[in-house]
Amino acid sequence: MMGRFLSHWGIATRLLVIAVLPASIMFVSVTATLSGLAQRDVRRDVAARGQLVATALAQSSQYGLVSGNTAYLRTTLRHMLEADPSIACIAIADAVARPVVSDCQVSKPTEVESFEVPIRIESLPQVDQFEPVPTPSGEGAWRTVGSVRVTMSPAPIFESKRRALLVAFALVLAAAVVSCLIGLRLARRLRDILGSVMSALRDIRQGRFDVQLATDHEGELGELQRTIVQMASTLDASRHDLEQQVAKRTQQLQEAVDLARQADADKRRLIVRSNALVEEERRRIALDIHDHLGAALISVRLEASALVARARACGDAEMQGDAARIAAAAQSIYATTRDIVKRLRPEVIDTLGLAGAVEELVRHADQVHPAARFTFQVDPGFPDVRGELAMPAYRVAQEALNNIAKHSDATLTTVTLSVLPETGHLRMVIQDNGRGFDTRSPRSTGIGLIGMRERVAAVGGELLVSSTPGQGTTVCVTLPLPAGQ
Ligand SMILES: Nc1ncnc2c1ncn2[C@@H]1O[C@H](COP(=O)(O)OP(=O)(O)OP(=O)(O)O)[C@@H](O)[C@H]1O
Ligand SMILES: [Mg+2]
Numbered sequence: 001m002m003g004r005f006l007s008h009w010g011i012a013t014r015l016l017v018i019a020v021l022p023a024s025i026m027f028v029s030v031t032a033t034l035s036g037l038a039q040r041d042v043r044r045d046v047a048a049r050g051q052l053v054a055t056a057l058a059q060s061s062q063y064g065l066v067s068g069n070t071a072y073l074r075t076t077l078r079h080m081l082e083a084d085p086s087i088a089c090i091a092i093a094d095a096v097a098r099p100v101v102s103d104c105q106v107s108k109p110t111e112v113e114s115f116e117v118p119i120r121i122e123s124l125p126q127v128d129q130f131e132p133v134p135t136p137s138g139e140g141a142w143r144t145v146g147s148v149r150v151t152m153s154p155a156p157i158f159e160s161k162r163r164a165l166l167v168a169f170a171l172v173l174a175a176a177v178v179s180c181l182i183g184l185r186l187a188r189r190l191r192d193i194l195g196s197v198m199s200a201l202r203d204i205r206q207g208r209f210d211v212q213l214a215t216d217h218e219g220e221l222g223e224l225q226r227t228i229v230q231m232a233s234t235l236d237a238s239r240h241d242l243e244q245q246v247a248k249r250t251q252q253l254q255e256a257v258d259l260a261r262q263a264d265a266d267k268r269r270l271i272v273r274s275n276a277l278v279e280e281e282r283r284r285i286a287l288d289i290h291d292h293l294g295a296a297l298i299s300v301r302l303e304a305s306a307l308v309a310r311a312r313a314c315g316d317a318e319m320q321g322d323a324a325r326i327a328a329a330a331q332s333i334y335a336t337t338r339d340i341v342k343r344l345r346p347e348v349i350d351t352l353g354l355a356g357a358v359e360e361l362v363r364h365a366d367q368v369h370p371a372a373r374f375t376f377q378v379d380p381g382f383p384d385v386r387g388e389l390a391m392p393a394y395r396v397a398q399e400a401l402n403n404i405a406k407h408s409d410a411t412l413t414t415v416t417l418s419v420l421p422e423t424g425h426l427r428m429v430i431q432d433n434g435r436g437f438d439t440r441s442p443r444s445t446g447i448g449l450i451g452m453r454e455r456v457a458a459v460g461g462e463l464l465v466s467s468t469p470g471q472g473t474t475v476c477v478t479l480p481l482p483a484g485q
């Protein structure tokens with residue numbers, strides 16, 4: 001409790017208490033002791049004096065009392081009262097305690113103490129001239145003829161000692177004040193030094209190491225000041241070193257990042273270029289297949305058809321059947337080559353644009369896989385995208401639909417084309433309700449998904465494949481459209 005209370009005190013308050021408290025305690029305890037000792041001494045003195053005065057009076061007033069010389073007694077009492085102001089009252093009484101004489105000081109003190117001594121007189125022994133009878137002690141017997149009562153008051157002595165006490169208190173007070181002032185001065189000096197040390201430490205905490213701290217003191221305080229200055233300069237040097245290392249490392253990292261960016265840009269250019277080359281090569285192969293193989297197959301089919309006619313005319317049913325099968329096979333191969341040509345070079349992109357070409361892909365998939373439904377949706381305001389930008393999106397759709405057919409067992413697939421209103425980017429979403437897969441560890445070593453991602457990244461787009469086993473797969477492609485599209 002006390003510890004928590006003290007913990008809120010600042011240095012200045014603590015130093016103030018250290019400076020003032022001991023002097024105050026010293027003042028209070030010394031004055032209390034002095035005053036207690038003085039009172040005890042005075043009381044003891046007054047008691048001794050009272051006893052003495054009463055005894056002396058009892059002895060000196062024996063014969064005045066016996067002889068009835070009250071004038072003498074009164075004068076004696078007056079002299080005594082005048083001689084000692086601490087005697088408040090003196091009273092002499094006879095043997096039966098009847099007051100004989102009494103006298104008091106004019107003022108009436110409140111605190112008094114009385115001392116009573118009997119007045120005794122020695123009876124002379126009876127002397128028989130002829131036959132002396134000695135008393136057992138050899139002396140006469142004592143009889144009490146009265147008593148003296150002395151009432152003492154310490155007040156006058158207190159009064160006389162008061163001035164000395166006040167002087168002593170003043171001296172103690174002066175000593176306490178001087179001690180306080182010296183303590184306060186030392187405390188203020190200490191507070192100033194600690195304040196400058198604190199402010200230097202605050203500077204260091206805030207990262208300012210050029211601390212301005214005087215180091216002109218000796219002893220522990222000087223050591224503290226010098227330690228802080230040295231610590232600041234060591235920290236400054238370490239920070240300088242660290243900054244240099246960070247700057248060097250940052251530069252290295254920047255160079256590495258630049259290199260990686262450069263490599264990434266080169267890779268993208270390479271992918272774009274190789275994709276273009278691949279497309280070009282596909283176009284050439286498609287043309288070759290179309291122009292040479294297609295033409296040859298048409299000619300085979302025409303020849304076989306002519307042979308069918310000739311065999312029918314000759315009535316050669318066997319040859320007619322063979323020729324008809326050759327014609328059908330040629331037709332079938334021709335249809336296959338047309339499919340291959342279409343896949344190799346989707347001219348439909350150039351004729352129908354991206355939306356039409358993707359719709360064609362979806363329609364084809366729907367036809368080829370009667371157990372599953374493939375649907376296509378396009379935003380009404382979807383732009384007419386053709387050429388180089390349309391190709392990556394088209395290839396992604398192609399691969400995604402292939403994957404659905406190969407891996408998903410989906411019963412419903414939806415392909416959606418839209419434009420994002422916020423960015424104006426093209427968005428294509430291909431979603432199936434098939435078995436899905438764990439995208440973090442695809443089981444296959446295929447390169448379809450990798451190819452999709454690279455194609456899209458090469459033209460500054462983004463591809464997101466989200467799938468959970470048992471809950472279908474969603475492929476989402478975002479591609480920047482050129483301005484004006
Ligand atoms: N729609 C999907 N439904 C279920 N699994 C899928 C789907 N798409 C991809 N996968 C899973 O992801 C794996 C990787 O697909 P990716 O296209 O990269 O390779 P692949 O199709 O196996 O081979 P490649 O495409 O090279 O012929 C697939 O093997 C399959 O397990
Ligand atoms: Mg694949």
